[in-house]
Amino acid sequence: EVQLVESGGGLVKPGGSLRLSCEVSGITFSSHYMTWVRQAPGKGLEWVASISSSSSSRYYAESVKGRFTISRDNAKNLLYLEMNSVKAEDTAVYYCAREGRKVVAVPVAPGGYVLRFDPRGQGTLVIVSS
């Protein structure tokens, strides 16, 4: 049974930093591309960042580029999102997702595969406020 469990959210001041984690079980983590998606309160879903299985490729939404860093530890089955210089508009629930069906064998840019979330997951809430 695949499980994705997000953690690390909380209240952070504008300009501050936070690191989110996603613990993955039930799959061969090191073989999967992984993604962060966020949802502002009462709003829709927004892609944030993705990372290839070996960490060789990382992609970011323009809204977070230069401020957020996605990384992973394949030995620990953990995905991370380092959030720096946070802004009020980063306030959201953050979900991690694993790769589903791939359109291409080796995606080298955003897109190209289905995202699979853990529907039992609640994400982790980040609130940016002074």
Add this chain to the structure above:
Amino acid sequence: DIQMTQSPSTLSASVGDRVTITCRASQSITNYLAWYQQKSGKAPSLLIYDVSTLEDGVPARFSGSGSGTEFTLTISSLQPEDFATYYCQHYKINSPWTFGQGTKVEVK
């Protein structure tokens, strides 16, 4: 980025109703289209990918159709557990994933 537009934003329906949600892409995404269901306080759940392929375990009352820029999600007979918000999303190669704004299916 490719814009995904869903309609309606809210849909009021009763158990047993046939429900249809439309999703339009700002450019052709061929068949790289998925549908998700999201219940309050939970992560989205993949229902359909490749326009019409049901994810394992998804009931057959859900179906998808379309191609290019226009797509639909149909629930043939709405069940109590189907009241939720539905999102379309593209996964076209070399294009950042984007989602529709969501369609909330509520009790009439």
